[in-house]
Amino acid sequence: MYPIKRTPIKELLHAKEFNIEVNVKGWVRTKRGNKSLAFINLNDGSIIHGIQIVAELANFDENMIKLITTGSCISVTGTLVQSQGQGQSVEIQATTIEVYGTADAEVYPLQKKGHTLEFLREIAHLRPRTNTFGAVLRIRHAMSYAIHKYFNDNGFYNIHSPIITGSDAEGAGAMFRVTTLDPINPPKTETGAVNYAEDFFGKETNLTVSGQLEAELAALALTKVYTFGPTFRAENSNTARHLAEFWMIEPEVAFNDLVDNMDLAEDFLKYLINYALTHCMDDLEFLEKMYENELLSRLRFVVEESFERLTYTQAVEILKESNHPFEFPVDWGADLQSEHERYLVEKHFKRPVILTHYPKQIKAFYMKLSEDGKTVKAMDVLFPGIGEIIGGSQREEDHDKLLMRIREMGIHEKDVWWYLETRKYGTCPHAGFGLGFERLILFVTGMGNIRDVIPFPRTPKNAEF
RNA sequence: UCCUCCUUAGCUCAGUUGGUUAGAGCAUUUGACUGUUAAUCAAAGGGUCCCUGGUUCGAGUCCAGGAGGGGGAGCCA
Numbered sequence: 001m002y003p004i005k006r007t008p009i010k011e012l013l014h015a016k017e018f019n020i021e022v023n024v025k026g027w028v029r030t031k032r033g034n035k036s037l038a039f040i041n042l043n044d045g046s047i048i049h050g051i052q053i054v055a056e057l058a059n060f061d062e063n064m065i066k067l068i069t070t071g072s073c074i075s076v077t078g079t080l081v082q083s084q085g086q087g088q089s090v091e092i093q094a095t096t097i098e099v100y101g102t103a104d105a106e107v108y109p110l111q112k113k114g115h116t117l118e119f120l121r122e123i124a125h126l127r128p129r130t131n132t133f134g135a136v137l138r139i140r141h142a143m144s145y146a147i148h149k150y151f152n153d154n155g156f157y158n159i160h161s162p163i164i165t166g167s168d169a170e171g172a173g174a175m176f177r178v179t180t181l182d183p184i185n186p187p188k189t190e191t192g193a194v195n196y197a198e199d200f201f202g203k204e205t206n207l208t209v210s211g212q213l214e215a216e217l218a219a220l221a222l223t224k225v226y227t228f229g230p231t232f233r234a235e236n237s238n239t240a241r242h243l244a245e246f247w248m249i250e251p252e253v254a255f256n257d258l259v260d261n262m263d264l265a266e267d268f269l270k271y272l273i274n275y276a277l278t279h280c281m282d283d284l285e286f287l288e289k290m291y292e293n294e295l296l297s298r299l300r301f302v303v304e305e306s307f308e309r310l311t312y313t314q315a316v317e318i319l320k321e322s323n324h325p326f327e328f329p330v331d332w333g334a335d336l337q338s339e340h341e342r343y344l345v346e347k348h349f350k351r352p353v354i355l356t357h358y359p360k361q362i363k364a365f366y367m368k369l370s371e372d373g374k375t376v377k378a379m380d381v382l383f384p385g386i387g388e389i390i391g392g393s394q395r396e397e398d399h400d401k402l403l404m405r406i407r408e409m410g411i412h413e414k415d416v417w418w419y420l421e422t423r424k425y426g427t428c429p430h431a432g433f434g435l436g437f438e439r440l441i442l443f444v445t446g447m448g449n450i451r452d453v454i455p456f457p458r459t460p461k462n463a464e465f
Numbered sequence: 466u467c468c469u470c471c472u473u474a475g476c477u478c479a480g481u482u483g484g485u486u487a488g489a490g491c492a493u494u495u496g497a498c499u500g501u502u503a504a505u506c507a508a509a510g511g512g513u514c515c516c517u518g519g520u521u522c523g524a525g526u527c528c529a530g531g532a533g534g535g536g537g538a539g540c541c542a
Contacts (some may be wrong), residue, residue, distance in 0.1 A: 032501055039501050054500080070492095085500045111476065111492050112503050118534065119476070173541070210542090235540055236466060248542060327538090338538075391542065436542030449535095461533085 010047035052091040071103030135283035146275040156224040161211030174234035175206035207232035219252040226251040240449040245458040252432030258377040261431035292446035308349040311357040367393040392433020399423035
């Protein structure tokens, strides 16, 4: 007898042909049965559903059957048949079973019963074996693929921006230092400061907080580019929407203005959500059933309806006229609070909102100054339940105006000389934005906490696994 | 970092005004059952009540400090 090639469970569940010999390998979710039969629900992660294995106990060694417990890993060879029982259409009548790895039922943490997401976070090394995390991880993959596909199909080039950077130009947040210096006894300068000239790169270096500035350099040569890479923020943020290590997508397009930028953002998001609806329905249906009753209708709504576009100034007026009892006052010039954004998105417009033209003093130095001299051509895309999912802008392409903003904000010119040079040589209008990948996954999956949409979350006081 | 809530069996939780031997469901083990669907039924085993200190005749329960976690806020994607 020669070994039969393993078939993914996903294929078997869609089989049209029966009474054929097949082999499956996977992890046992449940085993139940009686004196003569065992029913094993086997899952290999190829699809959220498991396949039912039927084993007639008379045909197997009793001690081997005992090893088949929730969490164990087995290989099953048998006949694929149409199910005799209710609840599934196909099943495998097992002829041989090999146990690859046991999972002592006394101590294996995952049970047939549901677990809280908080508990699963403590066993992040095992949680991919749950239905929930299988679904999230498959959707995460699908979204990652769809992002590359969208950009590729639309003429963008993927740029690998550096992960170690020598500048904190954007000021997007606290950074993680990268160093090989001895932390206990670092070399010092004459004034007693740490002498980074002796460090690995001969200067202070950090993990990137954004690939945008580098993406701009590439856009001013390849026209349409994007980055998709890990991003690091050393902020002490303890919320369901922040991670210290997350993934960010940053398209940057030469010759685009703010309206083009909004069009791109809206089309991009709709494409991604539609991709999930057409390719991840099994997983979405599971998540809808378990976590959010209106997940599918919410996703369809976003794909079908247009986003509301208005300026920051108009938003402030709406908020002031709303007579809604906000905890924080609404004032032109101050950044909007979460409660203000939520009101606009969830109460007033009841749809995604793109806010533009924020006061220049609350936005980054590289954003293009508007004609009024008071606002910049920024845009934030706000989603229900998530808040800011995209932040972007048209960039300041005028060298002198950019230099003025750099000086106003106290940034050292010598740190961004290379960025300024792009405005000196062949500058042009351009625009781009950053999409938080995990925030997209939050929205698509309906999960409530960002720590549950990345396999191994890094947050303050947590870098386990 | 701020506000707030929580921490009791492997998991999810209950535990009265401070009172004798700390409970339930699920899980686990054993048994019963010829097709189960988170199977069902019966029995059994299972506890550093987060940690440290204090008050008290007596603390899971009250007080102080610490640790960890949830929710909200800020920062942002």
